[in-house]
Amino acid sequence: MxxxxxxxxxxxxxxxxxxxxxxxxxxxxxxxxxxxxxxxxxxxxxxxxxxxxxxxxxxxxxxxxxxxxxxxxxxxxxxxxxxxxxxxxSRPRCGFTDVLRYGHFDGRPKWDKSVVTYRVTDYTPDLSQSVVDATLAKALKLYSDVIPLDFKQIDSDTADIMIKFKAKEHGDFAPFDGEDGVLAHAFSPGEGIGGDTHFDEDENWTLTSTGANLFLVAAHEFGHAMGLAHSQVQTALMYPTYVYVNTEGYTLPDDDRQGVQAIYGVRGTSALPGPRPAPTSEPSPDACSPGLVFDAVTFIGRNLYFFKDRHYWKRSSRWDRIVTGTIQSVWPGINKVDAAYEKGNTVVLFEGDHYWKVRGKTVLPGYPKPLTDFGFSRSVTKVDAAVHVPFKSKTLLFVGSRYWRYNEERGRMYIGYPKSINRGFPGIGYRVDAAFENRGYLYFSYGSQQKVYSSRGRERVLGILSNNRWMNCD
Missing domain, CATH: 1.10.101 (Muramoyl-pentapeptide Carboxypeptidase; domain 1)
Structure with missing residues (x-):
């Protein structure tokens, strides 16, 4: 080579x-x-x-x-x-030399920038493109959670990290060897081919314990793309040989975290050399606070999701259990949800001047897209609330003191909108933070309270609830 x-x-x-x-x-x-x-x-x-x-x-x-x-x-x-x-x-294994504990490449190469771009030029047919994108974003998030680097996917031009799935000879003088041998390889940070990551297309790429688990392999390879060599610690992600572990709630093991923080520093602090203590995670908002304000609310399947800052609460269909988590742990690449609604098996999530369409935990191909693609003018930079009303086949979108009605079949706004919220829905006020439909009723939340609204027959406010009434608070 x-x-x-x-x-x-x-x-x-x-x-x-x-x-x-x-x-x-x-x-x-x-x-x-x-x-x-x-x-x-x-x-x-x-x-x-x-x-x-x-x-x-x-x-x-x-x-x-x-x-x-x-x-x-x-x-x-x-x-x-x-x-x-x-x-x-006898075990097929990594082609790089072994080192003790966490290790770094000679000269300790690193990315001297705060945002590292990546691009997938060739996908595997084993998984959908949206699943591959979501999985790679989730693997990179292991690192952005603990070091002051952010990662941005682009779909054109040359990225810092170019990614492809190819079999045998693929242009870097290091051909792959077929199924069950070398799974992938990557290059340390640098110009040109530096950071590039290649996956052997002859492998069976999965998200399970069978075949080659893309999340685990990608997370390991991205460690090399960050500047990490191999570790002697058997529980480390950077251990030379591949072993499947449960990926549910997976976080960067201590040895790998210390190694990458020795290069870049700790997220939220200056990037000084040397190991650092683990960063403290952002605390979840207080679900039982009397002043609880929702950013967005929507059903996803049979569960009701409440979004606040970078977190969510999920209330099960049995109404007896609430689970909390970070938005990025479910949908990598989405930091905050300003508005959301479900139609059929697709959920639309708005953040700033972009929106995503997702199914379950999978972001659909081609997203995010700008709000202008949804039919808003360039003056709209954020959607406050959204709700789909299935029994009226209409989608409502709230921005400031106005609301729009969206035609899902034609993919455009209805003529005659926007209209005043106060005039369209008498009694709910002039602003809406979050909205959702449940069992034929609409719930419009503003501040720490929400109005229960009847939209069948005579449209009117039926009652007022505190937001935290949904949180099983005593």
């Missing part, structure tokens, strides 16, 4: 899958030869001599290097090619 790659002064790393091994007590000449190749590839900086030589001076470097390998993997350090050592060597 000389020439073009060497000029760019970046180092390629790969992650691979585990496979079985056939233990043996007395290693054959073939096994000794494979061991030499293994040590030459992954411990070449230490120097390896042929194990077949009868010279004691020739055996010492081999035994010493073998001992380093045994030490790294937590094996008994014997310097001899025993059964356990052969088993570890």
């Amino acid at each position: 000389e020439g073009a790659l060497a000029v760019k002064s970046v180092m390629m790393v790969v992650i691979v899958a585990l496979c079985g091994a056939v233990p043996t007590i007395s290693p054959s000449q073939e096994e000794l030869s494979k061991a030499q190749d293994y040590l030459s590839q992954f411990y070449s900086d230490l120097g390896v001599s042929s194990p077949s030589s009868t010279s004691r001076s020739a055996l010492d470097p081999f035994e010493d290097t073998l001992g380093k390998m045994q030490e790294f993997f937590g094996l008994e350090v014997t310097g001899k090619l025993d059964t356990n050592t052969l088993e570890v060597m």
Whole structure:
């Protein structure tokens, strides 16, 4: 890998899958030869001599290097090619040299910017493009949660991190080797190919324990793209070999967090070298506060979601349990929800001057889009509230003291809008923070209270509730 790659002064790393091994007590000449190749590839900086030589001076470097390998993997350090050592060597694995604890590339390369862009040029057919986008964003968020870097996906031009799914030879002088071997590789931060991340299309990419879990592999590779080398800690994300773990609620392990914070510093502090304590997470808003104000409310499936700042509360259809979490943990890339509504199996989420369409936890392809694509003028930079009224087949959107009616079938606003909120819905006031429909009634929230509104027959206010009445507060 000389020439073009060497000029760019970046180092390629790969992650691979585990496979079985056939233990043996007395290693054959073939096994000794494979061991030499293994040590030459992954411990070449230490120097390896042929194990077949009868010279004691020739055996010492081999035994010493073998001992380093045994030490790294937590094996008994014997310097001899025993059964356990052969088993570890039999596992397909990463092509980058092993290091102790968390490690960094020579010279500690890093991104000298606050926003790093990324772009996917070639997708896998194993998963939908929207699922791939959401999964990669979720993997990058592991790092942006703990270091002062943000990541932005672009769909044209050259990004800092170029991502593709390709099989065999794919243009970087490091061809992939087919299914169940090398899963992916990445380059350390830098110009040109620096940071680029490639996935082997011959693998079966999934989000489960079968095949290659894209989230786990991407999270590992993005660690290299941030400047991390490999770790000796078996529970670390940057451990050389791939092992599936439950990804529900997955956060960056301590060893990896300390390693990347040693390069960039801690999120919310200056990027000084050296490990830092874990950052404190943003506290959830007080759901039982008498002054609770909602940013948005909507049903998603059979659950009612209440949004506030970067968090949400989910009230189950059984009305007996409330779950809280961060918005980005469900929809990576969306920081805050200003307004939301559900129509069919699709949910529209508004944030600032853009909106997303999602199904479940998946952002649909092509989003976010600007509010102008929804039919608003450029003067509208934020939607305050939104609600779809299924029994009237209408969608209402609230901005300031006015509201619009949206035609879902034609994808445009109805003629004659916007109109005054106070005149269109007498009694609810002049502003709306959040709105939702439940069992034929509309709920319009402003400040810490909401008006229950009848829109069947005679339209009128039926009552007033405190927002926290939905939060199971005593």
